[in-house]
Amino acid sequence: MDDLVVQLKALAEPTRLRIASLLARGELTVSELVQVLGQSQPRVSRHLKLLTDAHLVERLPEGAYVFYRLVAGGPGHRLAGVIGELAPPDDPVLKRDLDRLDAVKAARAAAAEAYFKRAAEDWDRIRAxxxxxxxxxxxxxxxxxxxxxxxxxxxxxxxxxxxxxxxxxxxxxxxxxxxxxxxxxxxxxxxxxxxxxxxxxxxxxxxxxxxxxxxxxxxxxxxxxxxxxxxxxxxxxxxxxxxxxxxxxxxxxxxxxxxxxxxxxxxxxxxxxxxxxxxxxxxxxxxxxxxxxxxxxxxxxxxxxxxxxxxxxxxxxxxxxxxxxxxx
CATH class of the missing domain: 3.40.50.150 (Vaccinia Virus protein VP39)
Structure with a gap:
């Protein structure tokens, strides 16, 4: 019961609700969340720490990058997922977040496809x-x-x-x-x-x-x-x-x-x-x-x-x- 109370308190703040809604749609780095939320990196990092400490979000280091995502299982995963689903899609703040998220993902996809295009010729030669x-x-x-x-x-x-x-x-x-x-x-x-x-x-x-x-x-x-x-x-x-x-x-x-x-x-x-x-x-x-x-x-x-x-x-x-x- 105490863990659930901690998790509910962690989500009972507008920015952290926005973060849960965004992470319900996939992994994001701190810098990507900064771009979407329009807040400073220290502030976003503080919110992420509170969500991580509440076992709602997990931190995945990747070299110079750190990705965040909803925890993979357990009550925290279900709770954060439900919160993400319940977020009203017509809310103007959330709608702006999702528009910015689309732009962030498009930029990530463009970089990934550019790398893949450079490597694909070698792979095609080996596959042949x-x-x-x-x-x-x-x-x-x-x-x-x-x-x-x-x-x-x-x-x-x-x-x-x-x-x-x-x-x-x-x-x-x-x-x-x-x-x-x-x-x-x-x-x-x-x-x-x-x-x-x-x-x-x-x-x-x-x-x-x-x-x-x-x-x-x-x-x-x-x-x-x-x-x-x-x-x-x-x-x-x-x-x-x-x-x-x-x-x-x-x-x-x-x-x-x-x-x-x-x-x-x-x-x-x-x-x-x-x-x-x-x-x-x-x-x-x-x-x-x-x-x-x-x-x-x-x-x-x-x-x-x-x-x-x-x-x-x-x-x-x-x-x-x-x-x-x-x-x-």
Whole structure:
């Protein structure tokens, strides 16, 4: 009862009601809220602190940026969400807020699309080297199983596509990446897809910001070949899996396309079944399924491999793993 009183008091102020209404429509930074509300940054930050202390709003650091959103679950989420829905749309102050919010989101979308356009040429060239994404995604869904999965973590979220692929089987999806510009691309795509239960945050695969044994599904799609030490990434993904949870990896089989190293920053030219099996078993998982998607021209194109492993016990690792810095 005391917590509810604190939350009601936190919302019983016009600016904080406006903030709750805005955050009910998606994540925003302090600077974006300043633009919408027309108030100083210190004042907006003070209101956000009160809402955060009342467990109505949560703070998500992202490098030099900090995003705020309504808490992901519990009474605070329901209360703040209801307040956002009850806000009268014909109120002139709220209407002005929403008009400004549209302008802020349009500017964010323009920046995200500009970044995506710069990167898309490289991605298109790599995609042309293997089977269609539709075939890869269908194989990933098949390997993961039907779920349902309460919590999915997508490591190296990229455009957010894998969160979309599994949205019908997932209660909550969280994508992580180290690239702020890429996270904004994913935010834009998830918002356009109407996936309100999916979100993204900045994080390194070597230090995921989650407790042990919380995720039902962890996906790692075309990420391992960028890493200095893929074993570390797999061990960290295994750490956050629940007993019975699934780790799903999609990457390339061993190949000889050296230009991917020199021109596209690939650290590894694919992975064998043996090394993936060794890494997942060292992380306390059991490899359950693997699939190979072969191209029509194996001499010049890439075979995509899919591996699905399951945590069969709460154990983290059967042997120590050397830890060093790596990034998504």
């Amino acid at each position: 080297l293997h089977l269609s994404e539709d075939e890869v995604e269908a194989a990933m869904r098949d390997a993961a199983g039907s779920g349902p999965f309460d919590l999915m973590i997508d490591v190296g979220v990229g455009t957010g596509r894998i969160l979309e692929v599994f949205a019908d089987r997932v209660g909550e999806g969280i994508g992580v990446d180290v690239n702020h510009a890429m996270l904004n691309v994913a935010r834009l795509n998830l918002e356009r897809a109407g996936l309100t239960e999916a979100s993204v945050r900045k994080a390194d695969v070597s230090a995921l910001p989650f407790d042990d044994h919380v995720a039902d599904l962890v996906t790692v799609h075309q990420v391992l070949h960028y890493l200095d030490d893929p074993a570390i990434a797999i061990a960290e993904c295994a750490r956050v899996l629940k007993p019975g949870g699934v780790l799903l990896i999609a990457d390339f089989a061993p190949h000889q396309l050296e230009f991917l190293k020199t021109e596209h920053a690939h650290r590894r030219l694919g992975f064998s079944d043996e090394e993936i099996t060794d890494w997942v078993e060292s992380a306390g998982l059991e490899l359950r399924r693997r699939a190979s998607l072969h191209p029509e021209k194996p001499e010049t194109h890439l075979t995509v491999k899919i591996w699905a492993a399951r945590r069969v016990s709460p154990r983290i690792s059967r042997s120590p793993v050397r830890i060093k810095a790596s990034s998504v």
